[in-house]
Amino acid sequence: MTLHDTNADRGVDVSVGQLLRALDRSRMTAKHVGLYVVSALGHFFDGYDVQVIGVILPAITLAFHLPAGQAGVLGSSTAFGMLFGAICVGFVSDRIGRKSALMLALGVFALFSLLSAFPPNFGWLVTFRVLTGVGLGAEVVTMYAYISEFLPARLRGTLLTTSSMFWQLASVVAAVLAIVVVPAFGWQGMFVIGALPAVVVVVIWRMLPESVRFLVAHDKLSDATRIVRDLSSVDPKDVPADTDTKAAAETAESVKQLSVSDLFRGKFARLTPGVWLIQFFNGFVLFSIVTWLPSILVAKGFTFVHSLLYVAVIVGVGAFGNVGAGLVLNRIGRRKAMLLFFVLGGITLMIWGVQSTGVGILVLGAISSFFIYGVSGAVYTYTSEIYPTTLRATGTGWSGGAQRVGAIVAPSVIGWMIGSHLPIISVFILLAVGFIVAAVAVLFLTHETGSRTLEEIEASVIATR
Structure with missing residues (x-):
C-alpha cells in the first residue's frame, strides 16, 4: 500500500x-x-522585555542601593528563567502542539511581567523576573519553530531573520x-507596559x-489538509504525487x-x-550589551537621558542588521552569512572598546x-531549519537554552x-573573543541549509558524510 493510498483510506x-x-x-x-x-509582535514584546532591564538598571540600582555584583544578578535573572523556558517548551510543544x-x-x-512592577523587595523582583523569563524563553523558541514550518521555502530565511528586526525596534522603544x-x-x-501581550493573547x-x-x-x-488548503496558494492536488521524498515519508509515518x-x-x-557553541556566545555578547550598555555609558560620564538616547540609536541600527x-x-x-557577521562583529567590538569621544562611541557602537543583532537573527534561522520535524521544537529549545546560558553568565x-x-576595554575584548570563537564553530561544526525545503534539508544532513 502506498502513502497516497493510506491517506485516501483516511478520507x-x-x-x-x-x-x-x-x-x-x-x-x-x-x-x-x-x-x-x-511573529513580529512576539519579537517586539520579547525585545522590549529583554531591553527593559538594561534601560532601567541605573534607576533600580539607586532604588535598592545595589552594588555592581547584585545588579548583574538582576540582569541575569530573566535569562536564567529563559534557559528553563527554552529547554522545557520543546518537550511540551512536541506533545501538545506549537500553538498551545x-x-x-x-x-x-x-x-x-506585570507582577515585576509590584515586588515587595529586591528578592521578589528577581523571582518575578526569573518567572517572566520562563515564559519569554519558551515563546522565543516556539515562535521560530512554529513560523518556520509555514513559510514558503524560498522566503523562509529572509522572513525569519528580518522578523527579528522587531526585537531591535522594541529595544529602541524601551529606551x-x-x-x-x-x-x-x-x-x-x-x-506594566511590558505586560501588554496579555491583552492580545485571546x-x-x-x-x-x-x-x-x-x-x-x-x-x-x-486537519493538516484543511489548513494547507486554507493557507497555501498552491492546491496540493496540483503538486505531482511523486514529489514525496524519503524525509517527507518519514515525517508522515513517524509519531514517536x-x-x-x-x-x-x-x-x-x-x-x-x-x-550550542554558536548560541552560547551569541547570547553572551548580546545580553552583555543589552544589560550593561546604559550603565557603561553613565559610568563614562553620560547623563541618564543621554545614555538612553545613545542606546536607542545604537540598538536601532541593529534592526537594519537583521535586514x-x-x-x-x-x-x-x-x-x-553567520561567519561574515561573527568575524566583522568581533573586529568592530574591539575598535568600539577603545573609543573615548561621544561620536566614536555612537558610530562604532x-x-x-x-x-551583533544581525547575526542573532541568522543564527535562529539556521537552528530552526537544521533539525527534523519530530525534533525541531526540542532542538531549537535546547539550542535556545545554550543561548540563555550565555545570557545568564554574561x-x-x-x-x-x-x-x-577593570578597564572597560577588557569587557569589549572579552566580547570580541566570544564572537571569534563562534565564527570558528560556524566554520567547522555547521551544515548549509540554504533555501531548501525542511525535508530536503533533513535529507541532505542524513546524506552528509
Missing part, C-alpha cells in the same frame, strides 16, 4: 508529500502575512519610553492554525517523540555542539550593533569586571 485525497510541497511552493498569501505579523505551547508561554510571560516613563512613573511603569489564539508538520507527525492528516539524546545521534553529534543578514543569507548561504561576569574596576 484524505492527497499525499503527505503533496501537502508539504504545497506549503513550501506557495507564494506569500495574506494569511502568511498574518502569521508573519504575529505558544499561548501558554505568552500567558506566563505577561503575568509575571525612548524610559526617558518619559521613569521620571514620571518610576521604573515600575516600564514593567485574539492570537483564535488566529493561529496548528503546525501542519506537527499534525502530520501525529497522524492528523485531515525523539529524546534529547537524539540531538547527538548520527550527524547531529557534530551539528548540535556547533549550534542585512536576511538578504545576505539567501544569497551566500547560512554558514557564510552602531556598526557593532549591526553585526551580566554577572561583566558586573564583576566593572565592580573590580
